Amino acid sequence: MTDIIFESWSKTLEVALLTIISFVTLFVFIRISGKRTLAKFNAFDFVVTITLGSVLAYMMLGQVNLAEGTVVLFIIIAMQLLFAKLSRRSHVMDKLLNASPKLLFYQGLYLHDNMEKEMVSKDEIVSAIRQRGLADISKVLAVVIEPNGEMSIIEGSKDGGSSTLHQLEKAVQDAS
Template sequence: MQIPTLEKVLRTVLVYGGLALLLRVGGKRDLAQLNSFDLVVMLLLSNVVQNSIIGNDNSLTGGLLGAAVLVAVNGVMVRVVNRHPRLTRIFEGAETVLVRDGAVDHKVLHRMGLRQADVAAALRRQGAGDLHEVKKATIAPGGAIVVTLTEEAQDVTRRDLHNDREALLNDIRAEIQAAVAGLEARLADRLPKPPAAAPATGQAP
């Protein structure tokens, strides 16, 4: 290798940390909700920082070492951050509400650099045909838009069908029982009543 091993490791770690910081500052949109401009930036980033990692070293060993350090550092960072919610908020931020009860927060969209058309497309992909069907839509720390639909707009599940069937059967049973009770009462009214017993005279036969 044309660069000492320790220097190459330090270069890789520093570039990894620098890119993570830039993406954190750039916002959640750059992580997942990419438009054409964001895609150009992401494609150029790897080329821009390439020399910062490998320097003048074009050897196979140097490239593999840099790749191994990147994978190792990323694996350690992901596991450490996932174990501590406070670190997750620091490095990735918290979720941000975009839509609440069918109303879009335009100030949040402007602050995060999101277009309403991109948000509407994400809502449709998750089953919302209209904004009025959205109870809550948030953008997660990873950049994904998560949608919670209203109860009326949610798909029917097998449990819902089972509960509806049980409720319908209970209603039918109640109606049958009420009908049988009504028939018994009508039959009781139409049947001849037994003659009343003669009153006792109190005299011996």
């Protein structure tokens, strides 16, 4: 009966170590698999949601005791806060931990290298344009895949105002 609340310090430390390793492993797999896997989640939201849900399920089913489950939940939340803080304080860490938007279509051209990296087909881009209610692709200035996996459709501007694509346009010019 005492195992329900606490088994041993060595077991609790073992679970803590496994939690850190599992969290980092899952995070790396999500980052490697690309933005499409996240589908409206950022990497933190996705990893935290999955891991918290799994831990809670094990705790509810009594497959881990309360002390171990609490340690796991604490570590997951602490790591999320640590990653968020590192990301805010360091441009290098932000770039490492968070995805950045990428142009997939620009000024009438499909950017095949970016499409391949993000695992997006021409049909998916055209579908996103249709979902935006646009029938004429020539009116589309750009299609951007955002960090959460959504595609943003930017129509061409007639007034030459400031562009939300400044950084992405620069990347395309540098690649040319």
